[in-house]
Amino acid sequence: MLSPEAWVDQYGDYLFRYALLRVRNSTIASDLVQETFLAGLRSMKDFSGRSSERTWLIAILKHKIVDHYREINRGRSAREDISPNDSCESAFTETGEWKVIPAEWDLDPAKAFEQKEFWEVFHHCLSGLPGRLADAFSLRELEGLSTDEVCRILGVTATNLAVMFYRARMKLRSCLETHWFAQKPRGNS
Amino acid sequence: MRTCKEISQLVSESMDRRLPFLQRIEVRIHLMMCKVCARYRRQVLLLREAFRRYAARVEETELPSAAALPPDARDRIKRALNESQK
Structure with a gap:
């Protein structure tokens, strides 16, 4: 398991691109990446090692992205x-x-x-x-x-x-x- | 008879949910007779494929449009991770 700092260097760009493509805003994308790493750190003991670390982080990020969509669209008119x-x-x-x-x-x-x-x-x-x-x-x-x-x-x-x-x-x-x-x-x- | 406009809408809908039987038949018959709508359908199916490939490229590679985590954000995230471990 990598140290958190090495994590950011190894997966940060990938997660950022993944988020940016979907939310189209650099600030929001890097906030989501930060939340993802923090959540990853908290739940590290749940990481089974069955999937790759990157896949696991992406799964967390996907949830964060959906939550973000949900939040910004709450109460907005279509x-x-x-x-x-x-x-x-x-x-x-x-x-x-x-x-x-x-x-x-x-x-x-x-x-x-x-x-x-x-x-x-x-x-x-x-x-x-x-x-x-x-x-x-x-x-x-x-x-x-x-x-x-x-x-x-x-x-x-x-x-x-x-x-x-x-x-x-x-x-x-x-x-x-x-x-x-x-x-x-x-x-x- | 459905118009091309309606058929193009149904073609799009059919990519997101299963259409009721009668609508499926209507669309199929129209597409057999109308080259332009059939072409439209091929093109929007291609779009779906292209969008997925585009995403994979953006995530994996160094497209001009592919970005990197900005340095200040990188530092901030590292600090936040270190803080949370204390």
């Missing part, structure tokens, strides 16, 4: 997230036909995954999601929580949550298309 304003509505005509037709993504999408530039574009597009949409979407897609669980954590109805997921997917899809898939084909760099 109205701002589902106002009928934006690109999703304008993607369709009044009769519900596609107005902006999704383009054929003619590159083998798997090839995009191998390119560093693709991930920069992905990062850019993800950063464009409004905070609550991003919260909801990462609880669903990264933590793999069910709709019911996300509803409870964020305090939104299932109907509103479905709209939020839809918005997030529409926005990401169209952003990736604009900034990557609709660009000229590029070679593997």
Whole structure:
């Protein structure tokens, strides 16, 4: 077992990146990392050694992240997230036909995954999601929580949550298309 | 008949919960006839895959967007850990 100081050096960056991706705020992310280490220290005797130390710390961090989401969303209204304003509505005509037709993504999408530039574009597009949409979407897609669980954590109805997921997917899809898939084909760099 | 807009919403919903039987059939039939919605479905499925891979990359590697624990936070955390052991 490492000493606490060595812990921070060994796992600090990893835990920080994990948290930052999900809460998108450096101060909050490092606070969560601190709480995680402290909780880890307190419960060290429960650490069975069956999982790796890192996996164990990540499990603690996940709880801290969910608690954080729960806290910041307590009592907030979902109205701002589902106002009928934006690109999703304008993607369709009044009769519900596609107005902006999704383009054929003619590159083998798997090839995009191998390119560093693709991930920069992905990062850019993800950063464009409004905070609550991003919260909801990462609880669903990264933590793999069910709709019911996300509803409870964020305090939104299932109907509103479905709209939020839809918005997030529409926005990401169209952003990736604009900034990557609709660009000229590029070679593997 | 459902519009493309409704189908795109149902496609998204189907990624988060199992749709009722009739809706599943409606979506399936629409997707057989509508190339654009079928394409939309492939693309949002790809998004799911991409998001997971992105997370794995950010956590594991040195992407430009990958950050490190800021030095002051690192020191603070070490102090807090030492304090709590006293």
